[in-house]
Amino acid sequence: MELDKIEKLVEKYFTATTTVAEEKMLREYFLREDIPAHLEQYAPMFQYFASAKEERFTKQLALTQESKGIRGNFYKWASIAAVAVFTIGLYFYNPTPKPISLADEYTQEEIASAQEALALLAMNFNKGTEQLYHLEEFEKNTSKFLTKE
Known part of the structure; x- marks a missing residue:
């Protein structure tokens, strides 16, 4: 058992x-x-x-801090300098100005002429897409004749 x-x-x-x-x-x-x-x-x-499970670590550990030498001091001073540069940058930070509206930058005549030009462009673009529709219909009809053979 x-x-x-x-x-x-x-x-x-x-x-x-x-x-x-x-x-x-x-x-x-x-x-x-x-x-x-x-x-x-x-x-x-x-x-x-x-x-x-019975094993134990019995070696004495030294708890004194050793000097880090030149490299340790360099990292310490480099980090202090980085914080100082960052703080100075934040102090002198100039945010970009508020964006200007179109009415403030252009006259009403310029805005109206731009709208007219864009409307003309849209109208001509729509004419071009209508021609594509006719081309699509032509292709559909010719493929009917070609597949019946």
Whole structure:
């Protein structure tokens, strides 16, 4: 019964669905000496996990700050200079003036003549598109005759 349960737990472990308690049960099981032959391949992994959990870092770390040298000072002063240039740029920033309306820039006569020219252009453009419609009808009719052969 216990062997069947362990096999199911190993399968659950490799599908990443075990709980912490089930993983602890697996570690304890694989620390034993009497492991079945078909499960011996998993024993080194679980034994390593048990021993790695006990490892501790014991080396003393120095908490003093070392001098950064010329490069560190350069980056510090370059960043201060960049902030200063940005601040001066914001202070002297002159936004573009408000756009001028057409009535302020051109006289009424100039606006009226431009409207007349655009109307003439639109009228001629529409004439050109009407010709395209006739061409399309011609092409449709000729294709009827050509396909009946």
